[in-house]
Amino acid sequence: MKPRWFPPRPLEFLLVSQNQTDPEKRTQGWMGIRRGHQAHPIEWLAERFIFLVSLTAILMVFLIFAFVLREALPLLTGEVSSAAVQPVIPVADMDKIPAEKLRLYLELTPQQFATMDHDTKKLLMETKVEGAQDAPDNKDAKINTIEWRYLLFPYQWSGYDKPVYIWQPVSDIKKYNIIPIVIGSLKITLVSLVFAVPLALAAAIFVSQLAPPKLKEIIKPAIELLSGIPSVVAGFFALIIMATVLQKIFGYESRLNAFVAGIALGFAIIPVVFSIAEDALTSVPHNFTQAALALGASRWQAAWQVVLPAALPGVFAAIVLGFGRAIGETMIVLMASGNASIMSGNIFDSARTITATIAAELAEAVFGGDHYRILFLIGALLFLVTFLSNMAGEMVMQRLKGKLEGKK
Amino acid sequence: MKKLLLIAALTVAATAGALAGNISVIGSDTMLILAQKWAEVYHGQHADTKIQVNGGGSGIGFAALQNQTTDLCDASRSAKSTEIANCIKAFGKRPTEYKVALDGLSVYVNADNPIKELTVAQVGDIFTGKLKNWKDVGGPNLPITLYSRENSSGSYEFFKSKVLNGSDFAASAQTMQGTAAIIQAVAKDKGGIGYGGAGYGAGAKHLAIKRDDSSPAIDPTEENVVNHAYPIWRYLYIYVNPALDRGEIASYLNWIRSDAGQKIVKDVGYFPIPANLRSN
Numbered sequence: 001m002k003p004r005w006f007p008p009r010p011l012e013f014l015l016v017s018q019n020q021t022d023p024e025k026r027t028q029g030w031m032g033i034r035r036g037h038q039a040h041p042i043e044w045l046a047e048r049f050i051f052l053v054s055l056t057a058i059l060m061v062f063l064i065f066a067f068v069l070r071e072a073l074p075l076l077t078g079e080v081s082s083a084a085v086q087p088v089i090p091v092a093d094m095d096k097i098p099a100e101k102l103r104l105y106l107e108l109t110p111q112q113f114a115t116m117d118h119d120t121k122k123l124l125m126e127t128k129v130e131g132a133q134d135a136p137d138n139k140d141a142k143i144n145t146i147e148w149r150y151l152l153f154p155y156q157w158s159g160y161d162k163p164v165y166i167w168q169p170v171s172d173i174k175k176y177n178i179i180p181i182v183i184g185s186l187k188i189t190l191v192s193l194v195f196a197v198p199l200a201l202a203a204a205i206f207v208s209q210l211a212p213p214k215l216k217e218i219i220k221p222a223i224e225l226l227s228g229i230p231s232v233v234a235g236f237f238a239l240i241i242m243a244t245v246l247q248k249i250f251g252y253e254s255r256l257n258a259f260v261a262g263i264a265l266g267f268a269i270i271p272v273v274f275s276i277a278e279d280a281l282t283s284v285p286h287n288f289t290q291a292a293l294a295l296g297a298s299r300w301q302a303a304w305q306v307v308l309p310a311a312l313p314g315v316f317a318a319i320v321l322g323f324g325r326a327i328g329e330t331m332i333v334l335m336a337s338g339n340a341s342i343m344s345g346n347i348f349d350s351a352r353t354i355t356a357t358i359a360a361e362l363a364e365a366v367f368g369g370d371h372y373r374i375l376f377l378i379g380a381l382l383f384l385v386t387f388l389s390n391m392a393g394e395m396v397m398q399r400l401k402g403k404l405e406g407k408k
Numbered sequence: 409m410k411k412l413l414l415i416a417a418l419t420v421a422a423t424a425g426a427l428a429g430n431i432s433v434i435g436s437d438t439m440l441i442l443a444q445k446w447a448e449v450y451h452g453q454h455a456d457t458k459i460q461v462n463g464g465g466s467g468i469g470f471a472a473l474q475n476q477t478t479d480l481c482d483a484s485r486s487a488k489s490t491e492i493a494n495c496i497k498a499f500g501k502r503p504t505e506y507k508v509a510l511d512g513l514s515v516y517v518n519a520d521n522p523i524k525e526l527t528v529a530q531v532g533d534i535f536t537g538k539l540k541n542w543k544d545v546g547g548p549n550l551p552i553t554l555y556s557r558e559n560s561s562g563s564y565e566f567f568k569s570k571v572l573n574g575s576d577f578a579a580s581a582q583t584m585q586g587t588a589a590i591i592q593a594v595a596k597d598k599g600g601i602g603y604g605g606a607g608y609g610a611g612a613k614h615l616a617i618k619r620d621d622s623s624p625a626i627d628p629t630e631e632n633v634v635n636h637a638y639p640i641w642r643y644l645y646i647y648v649n650p651a652l653d654r655g656e657i658a659s660y661l662n663w664i665r666s667d668a669g670q671k672i673v674k675d676v677g678y679f680p681i682p683a684n685l686r687s688n
Contacts, residue, residue: 112497120500124493131489159575168576170559170568180579244596254553255597256582338582339558350582360583364467364560366490 065383071376081144082174082370088132091125140173146370151178167341167352169361169371176374178381180341184258184351185382188333189326191262191347192269196326197319199266200273204318208281209289209303220278227271235335238264243336252348256338259347264332273322280314280397281307283404313400320393324386330355354378429656434462435469435482438562438605439644442509442676443482446664449672457656466562473647474498479657481647484511484562501650508664509644510679512633513567516594516602516612523547525616525625528639532571534601537578542599554581555590555602563587566642567603605677606633633679644678 074080089097089105097105103113106124139158143150154163157173168175203223207216243260252259284307292302308315338350339360358375365372433443440463447459462478469481474494487495487503495503515531517523526534526545533539534552542550556577557564568574584590587604594600595611606614606628616625619639632638646664648657663669670680 107493108497116497116500120496123496123500123502127489127493127496131493134489164579166576166579168559170565171576172574175576253551254582255593335585339584340580340582342579350580352583360558360585361560364465366467367471 061387065380065387068376068380068383072373072380075146075370075373075377078147080146080370080373082146082176083142083144088129089125091122091129094122094125138173143173145174145176146374151176151374153177165343167357169374170364174371176370178354178374178378180343181352181354181357181378183343183345184337184341185327185353185355187258187345187347187351188262188265188337188353189323191259192265192326193319193323195263196266196270196322197273200270200318200322201277201315203270204274204277204281205303205308208278209307210299223274224271226267229267231268231329231331232335234264234268235332238332238336250348254338254348254350256336256350257348258337258351261333261337261351261353262347264336265326265329268329268332269322269326272325273318276318276321276393276397277311277315280311280318280400283314283401284310285404310404311400313396317393317397317400320389320396324389324393327389328355328382328386330359334359354382358382429457431457431459431480431657431660432462432478433459433480433482434464434472434478435480436466436484436562436644437463438484438511439482439509442644442673442678445672445676446669449668450660450663457660459660465560467560470494470647473503473649476649479648479652480661483645483647484642485565486643486645487647495649499649499651503647504650504653506646506648506661506665507643507681507685508646509670509673510633510641510681511644512606512628512638512641512679513563513570513603514606514614514628515617515640516591516604517615518594518598518600519611519613520598521547521613523615525618527618527620528571529620531615531617532573532575535567535577535581535603536572536575537580550599553597553600554578555593555597555600556581556583557587557590557604558583558585563604567640570640570642571603606679630674630679634682643681 094102099113102121103110105128106113106121108116149155154165154177156163157166157175160166165177165179166175167177167180200223203219207220207223211219238260239256242264243255246260246263247255250259288306288310289302292306293299297306333353334356337353337356339352339356340350341352341357342349344351358379361371362375365375431447433447435443440461443461447461451457451459466481466483466485469478469483470487470491472478473481474491474497476498481503486505492502495501515526521542523542523545530539530545534545535554535556537554539545540552542548542552554577556567559565564577568577582593584593584602590602590604591611594602602612614628616627617639618625626632626638628638628640633641646661648661653661665681665686670686673680
């Protein structure tokens with residue numbers, strides 16, 4: 001027998017862990033490569049490479065989350081201040097104050113401070129004084145507006161006649177209350193789910209249970225084709241055509257609003273909900289239906305009362321994954337929602353979503369500034385929501401499959 | 409493309425070391441078309457100078473200026489003190505500011521709206537949400553729909569400081585992705601009002617603006633903007649690191665402020681700066 005000259009498999013325990021003791025199964029290596037005879041070294045290398053590539057995807061998710069969170073972190077630890085008025089030291093006092101205090105005041109790193117000459121520091125002192133002159137004369141100017149109570153609760157800002165939830169990040173007094181945009185996101189997502197879920201589920205039940213095979217072959221790819229529409233094209237369509245048509249039908253006041261954006265978004269999530277629900281319904285074993293039919297049920301009764309309840313967790317997963325897709329979608333809502341950050345539950349009012357806010361504002365936000373950090377904070381929030389909803393959906397789906405295939 | 413590159417390479421080789429220069433420009437989206445046109449015409453006259461123009465917004469331009477990734481920064485507003493401070497930290501000097509054009513912001517309403525003129529204060533009250541119906545300013549009984557720009561836009565900041573006196577826009581103001589989108593929205597909405605460059609025309613009606621109740625209503629025409637009779641106007645700027653302001657870059661900046669450069673300003677829809685501001 002040829003000697004085994006390439007290294008043993010260090011990660012094998014991860015891959016075939018459950019069947020370690022069963023000698024029958026052990027010969028069937030990962031991807032079946034060792035089945036029959038030992039893998040060729042090149043195959044072995046390719047196998048490792050593919051494994052690494054698939055690990056990269058998981059790694060990327062964690063890296064992205066870590067990056068987003070890192071950018072938002074100084075907010076959570078209170079290192080950033082958005083107060084419009086900062087204390088000013090007169091230029092003449094420059095040589096009197098201790099070096100370390102001067103360095104912090106001029107916001108320099110120790111290295112910058114050491115290499116910078118006196119005149120340049122003086123120039124910087126002057127810009128500080130100018131900045132104070134530009135600063136607004138306002139009772140709120142000393143407030144650090146990125147504290148949690150201003151982010152989450154209403155506050156009566158000067159110039160407003162009652163406490164308000166308000167998102168005004170480019171302003172003398174920057175107001176970062178995230179509630180209006182969270183509500184905007186939820187409102188549009190809700191409209192899109194109410195519109196898309198019944199349609200997608202009905203289509204899924206029809207295709208998987210009732211449709212003749214020939215019709216099924218047409219309908220299924222046609223619906224899945226919807227997911228191929230670039231979201232910017234869907235948004236454009238909503239902005240120009242749908243907004244006008246829907247306004248004529250419903251006669252509401254604001255042409256671009258949460259309703260228009262929700263309907264357009266619905267078209268984007270129909271294929272998501274449809275294919276997962278259809279998958280779940282199809283994976284219900286055929287003998288369920290046959291048993292029902294044998295007991296005298298009609299095809300409709302079998303579909304509604306036997307197959308649908310059996311696949312219910314899968315349908316739930318489809319809705320949850322649809323939710324994740326809808327709340328994370330950007331281009332359609334950016335174009336069709338009107339983007340006004342109104343605190344309102346009315347779906348015919350314009351709305352601003354988290355995604356559209358990030359897309360529209362990040363380009364101009366000062367790198368490392370408070371606005372920039374807030375945008376990353378809401379980005380991290382969004383990431384968490386979609387990650388958890390996707391994970392919940394996938395877990396429910398896996399369990400259902402296991403149950404229906406009789407594994408557990 | 410290949411041919412172009414070849415020609416470019418040959419030109420560079422021919423003038424090697426002499427005057428060959430690359431100038432990079434980053435900044436305001438408002439000025440993007442203007443900056444591209446300047447670059448195009450100047451390159452036509454000085455084939456050995458290549459000018460690369462990018463948009464992104466005035467803030468992006470200042471960021472690039474302080475990171476020294478660009479030679480020139482286009483800005484539709486003057487530099488903030490924090491931006492100047494960052495430049496000083498990066499290269500030890502204040503950036504030099506050149507005024508290169510004038511821009512008037514028009515207020516647009518739907519063509520069917522009988523209102524022809526408003527005072528600056530009225531426009532301000534409309535956009536802060538104090539006035540909610542056209543009948544409050546002498547028009548028909550029709551709710552006002554506000555169309556504004558995204559808060560990353562220079563026009564947004566300018567309109568806010570000049571017309572709203574720094575107050576916040578009403579939360580109900582819908583934000584559009586560009587001036588053309590505002591005009592399109594106002595053209596379709598009988599109660600709509602929006603703002604944008606005076607150079608943009610068709611589709612909506614430009615209002616005449618009164619400085620206050622007792623002043624005459626002024627149309628946003630070139631003459632009125634240039635002599636500052638029309639109240640809503642601003643300068644457009646170019647900022648440069650003073651250490652770079654020599655040779656090719658200096659002659660480009662001089663050309664921009666010459667008659668030839670200012671003629672292009674007019675062609676693009678902005679207004680030339682008066683002669684007394686051209687040399688500084």
